[in-house]
Amino acid sequence: MNALLGFLPFVAFAVLNDRLGAAAALGLAALIALAVAVKAMRTPPHGAPLFEAGVVVIFGGLAIWAWVTGSAMTLAAAHLFTKLGLLVLILAGMALGQPFTLAHARMQVDPTYADSPDLLRASQLIAGAWALAFVAMIAGDLVLLDHPAWPQALTFAVSLCGLAAAGAFTLWFADRAKQAT
Numbered sequence: 001m002n003a004l005l006g007f008l009p010f011v012a013f014a015v016l017n018d019r020l021g022a023a024a025a026l027g028l029a030a031l032i033a034l035a036v037a038v039k040a041m042r043t044p045p046h047g048a049p050l051f052e053a054g055v056v057v058i059f060g061g062l063a064i065w066a067w068v069t070g071s072a073m074t075l076a077a078a079h080l081f082t083k084l085g086l087l088v089l090i091l092a093g094m095a096l097g098q099p100f101t102l103a104h105a106r107m108q109v110d111p112t113y114a115d116s117p118d119l120l121r122a123s124q125l126i127a128g129a130w131a132l133a134f135v136a137m138i139a140g141d142l143v144l145l146d147h148p149a150w151p152q153a154l155t156f157a158v159s160l161c162g163l164a165a166a167g168a169f170t171l172w173f174a175d176r177a178k179q180a181t
Contacts, residue, residue, distance in 0.1 A: 009059055010035040013078060022073035023049030026063035033059050036042045050093050051100035058085035076152070080141040087134040090127055101170070108174070129169040133162035
């Protein structure tokens with residue numbers, strides 16, 4: 001999945017939550033996530049990976065919950081729940097031997113190397129870095145819940161640092177692995 005396209009459901013929710021309410025914003029985010037998953041299904045290698053399908057379930061489930069309960073989910077709560085959901089997706093993919101990074105990695109290598117244990121191991125390590133980033137982001141969200149007077153910018157900074165660190169590690173490790181082959 002195109003990394004920037006994958007962020008669209010999250011951006012849509014953040015922009016629309018205050019304007020439309022939690023249920024509608026989450027519902028629209030779920031529809032956008034579904035469109036991203038369908039695009040992934042039509043882009044070689046075909047098949048909606050666990051990650052894209054999971055994002056649809058996360059936003060769809062939160063939308064249904066917000067609609068049924070009438071809850072006005074805050075942006076902070078939605079961030080926490082989506083980060084928890086993404087962490088579960090990352091860990092599930094790793095446990096199933098299908099880290100979310102594997103499909104992209106397979107598109108970047110020679111087909112003869114696509115099913116190698118080395119590529120799977122590299123993908124697991126990169127997915128692990130992303131899991132650690134999400135653990136840090138969730139910890140930042142939980143600290144803010146415990147200290148609501150602290151500035152929201154704190155969790156934004158923690159999230160940005162986590163994403164930047166995982167992204168930098170991904171680029172560094174992928175380049176290192178490519179040079180080793």
